[in-house]
Amino acid sequence: MDFFFYAVPGLILAVVLFGGYRVVRRSLQIRRAWNSGLTAEARCLRMFTTTHGGGNDTSVSTTLHHVYEFTARDGRLVRFEEEGGPATTIEGDIVTVHYAEGHEVVATAKSPGRAGLAASTIAILAFLGVIAVFCVGFMVTYSQVFDGFGFGEDGVDTTDTVVVDGVTITP
Numbered sequence: 429m430d431f432f433f434y435a436v437p438g439l440i441l442a443v444v445l446f447g448g449y450r451v452v453r454r455s456l457q458i459r460r461a462w463n464s465g466l467t468a469e470a471r472c473l474r475m476f477t478t479t480h481g482g483g484n485d486t487s488v489s490t491t492l493h494h495v496y497e498f499t500a501r502d503g504r505l506v507r508f509e510e511e512g513g514p515a516t517t518i519e520g521d522i523v524t525v526h527y528a529e530g531h532e533v534v535a536t537a538k539s540p541g542r543a544g545l546a547a548s549t550i551a552i553l554a555f556l557g558v559i560a561v562f563c564v565g566f567m568v569t570y571s572q573v574f575d576g577f578g579f580g581e582d583g584v585d586t587t588d589t590v591v592v593d594g595v596t597i598t599p
Contacts, residue, residue: 433570437563444556444563451556455549457534459542464528470498470537472521473507496537498525506533513537 474495482488492515497507506527517523517537527535 430574434567437567441560441563444560448553448556451549451552455545457528458536458538458545460528461526461534461536462540462542464526466501466527466529467524468498468500468527469522470496470525470535472517472519472523473497475517475519494537496523496525496535498527498535500527500529500533502529504533506535508533508535510537 472494476493476495477490478493479488479490491511492513493509493511494513494517495507495509497505500506523537525535525537526540527533
């Protein structure tokens with residue numbers, strides 16, 4: 429039974445840490461693309477939406493995605509997908525993308541907004557941090573309550589002397 433109270437918060441904590449890693453990684457990629465100074469004209473190849481929710485009286489959230497294609501400075505044809513772009517960009521439109529060269533080209537069609545990127549990254553990390561602190565706090569509290577009082581595997585307190593039918597039993 430103890431396993432359950434450590435495994436579930438541990439699994440949630442692992443997902444939160446992975447999510448934090450992904451948020452920081454994407455933030456650094458976008459910042460690197462903006463700081464590189466390289467821009468190109470890209471064509472919007474496709475625009476589509478994804479929806480989440482809507483079951484059991486929950487709200488529906490819709491995310492807009494764009495697929496862009498451009499030719500990098502070294503002649504490579506680069507195609508990438510980005511979510512959260514403007515709804516006014518439709519298939520066939522030409523937009524300016526910022527990109528960074530390397531083994532893997534990182535690109536974004538978002539215009540530079542370092543303060544907004546930093547604020548959104550910090551907000552998401554703070555939210556994930558609250559979840560992580562709750563999970564760790566739950567595991568520590570559970571450990572202190574059930575292990576600190578000397579409960580054994582069967583739930584019986586093993587730290588005190590017990591009297592059963594006039595017979596004193598000491599652990």
